[in-house]
Amino acid sequence: MGFDKNLKQLATQLVRDCVAITRVELLNESVGSFKKQGWDGKPWAKRKNDKDAGRGILIGKGSGQLWRSLRTDSRGLDIRAFSDKPYAQAHNKGFVGQVVQNVPEHQRHNIKSMRVSQTSLKSRKTYTIKKKVVGSISTVRAHQRKQNIKLPKRQFLGYTVNLGNRMKTQMEARFNELFNNV
Structure with missing residues (x-):
């Protein structure tokens, strides 16, 4: 009876370890894809408007919110990797469609250019320069x-x-480690 009980404990431990291994490897694969800028050996599509050459494709330039939001979850043997960001699925699967953005009410500062005369203290010459000044403030609904x-x-x-x-x-390594001691 002792051998059966020990075998059951080892099997339960192996299942727990396999779930943990899967969760860690899923997360490592997903985070690694951000570092490699590609998936399964294929590079991601380049940015259409690449004004900032140092910016990564999905990483952004320092925010990293998408890859930091990656999590894993397990319920029994059902293991999944996910992100709580609403735009994660659109990037992961691609998206073509219309997006509606809600723009809050805000103030718009209308800038005017004015010519201002300034006198240099050192050379005592008068210069006319353009200066930007807030002309009016309007409220955008x-x-x-x-x-x-x-x-x-x-x-x-x-x-x-x-x-x-x-x-x-x-x-397999964990299996051999557990069952070689039996």
Whole structure:
């Protein structure tokens, strides 16, 4: 009876360890895709308007909110990786459609250019320069802005063969570690 109980405990421990290995590897694969700027060996589509050459494709330039929002969850043997950001699915699967943005009420400062005369203290010459001055302030009412957007697919969540091979190797190592002591 003692052997059966010990075997049951080892099997339960192995299942727990396999779930933990899967969660860690899923998260590592997803975060790694941001660092590699690609998925499963294929690079992501380049940015259409690349004015800032140092900016990453999905990483942004220092915000990193999307990749930091990646989490894993497990219920029994059901394991999933997800993000709580509303735009994560659009980037992961691609999106073509219309987006409605709610613009809050705000103040608009209308800037005017004025010519101002200044006298240099050192040379005692008078110069005329252009100076920007706030002309008037107007209130913009809250409204909605509609935009047609086409986001290419830049996958960062999912299963790859490489991920499966890494999980299999680690699970086999854990299996051998647990059952070699029996």
